[in-house]
Every structure is written in C-alpha cells, then in structure tokens.
Amino acid sequence: xxxxxxxxxxxxxxxxxxxxxxxxxxxxxxxxxxxxxxxxxxxxxxxxxxxxxxxxxxxxxxxxxxxxxxxxxxx
Numbered sequence: 001x002x003x004x005x006x007x008x009x010x011x012x013x014x015x016x017x018x019x020x021x022x023x024x025x026x027x028x029x030x031x032x033x034x035x036x037x038x039x040x041x042x043x044x045x046x047x048x049x050x051x052x053x054x055x056x057x058x059x060x061x062x063x064x065x066x067x068x069x070x071x072x073x074x075x
Contacts, residue, residue: 008041
C-alpha cells in the first residue's frame with residue numbers, strides 16, 4: 001500500500017504542517033532547532049482473511065526517509 005506525500009503524510013521537520021487528506025496531526029513540538037510533527041494514518045488490511053506478518057518501508061524518492069514511530073494492531 002503506498003504512503004503518499006500530501007495525502008498520508010507531510011514534512012515532519014521544518015514546521016510545515018499542511019493539511020493532508022488521509023491523515024491527521026498526531027503530535028507536534030520542537031527539537032531545539034525546528035518545529036517537528038508526526039501524523040497518524042489508518043490502514044485497513046486489504047485482505048482481512050490473511051494475517052499481516054511483516055511491514056516494509058521503502059522510498060521511491062531520493063531524500064525521503066520513511067519511518068514508523070508507533071504501530072497499533074487489532075484483530
């Protein structure tokens with residue numbers, strides 16, 4: 001499932017917190033040098049009859065740094 005900039009996430013470091021379509025601002029604060037933000041996005045298993053056993057992140061854009069700060073699952 002793609003994670004799309006401007007729809008699911010936005011820039012977290014430079015204090016830019018534009019609205020994103022499928023996420024909400026989960027936390028914002030400062031790291032001493034800049035404002036930082038994290039977004040909350042929900043994804044539903046597109047194949048609920050199958051168990052999710054792994055989640056991989058990779059970037060298709062040089063300069064992007066995908067990261068998962070927290071993950072909650074439910075059955």
